[in-house]
Amino acid sequence: MEVKDVLRAVQFAPEKMQKINLFETKNFFSDVYCLEPGQEQKVHAHQTEDKLYYVLDGCGSFVVGDETAEYGAQHLIFAPAGQPHGVKNTSQERLTLLVFMTPNPNFK
């Protein structure tokens, strides 16, 4: 059975936000994003892919469309296809996110 202990996959780095892939098929990828205080995923958009951010730990400042708001653990943030989106760790604690993206733009 293909199973990941998500929190054991977590890895932070001082240079930049870490993305650790857990699973992927042509339909999706699932990553863990690990953001030290001040680190970010810059605002960007995908024309055909939907993204979900689930906050595992910490608190992040999320951008979707023209809105910016802070969310903490147990919140699921939806960035629909075509909408600019990003996340920054504006807190003093580490931020850990479980991320789903569908379909998978990296799958060849």
Added chain:
Amino acid sequence: MEVKDVLRAVQFAPEKMQKINLFETKNFFSDVYCLEPGQEQKVHAHQTEDKLYYVLDGCGSFVVGDETAEYGAQHLIFAPAGQPHGVKNTSQERLTLLVFMTPNPNFK
């Protein structure tokens, strides 16, 4: 911004496992599954859809393919397209799962 407080969406019922939809597009749906002790999602298969179960709380007995195993909080279980899969709460505590399925077979 479209955001859900996942644990606030949780609802249990004595009759059967509850599925609460959080988001859906043609690309995916994301649900919370809430299983009282003894409740289950029977083993079934989807020919073209991948499913992920993320254990939020409690412990479940998962079937994927010809394997059965128990996993608790922070584990992400992958049921690839075509593989029989299901979950039963064989514990004495409530089981809560964040579920992601892609693409969305219900989307018309």
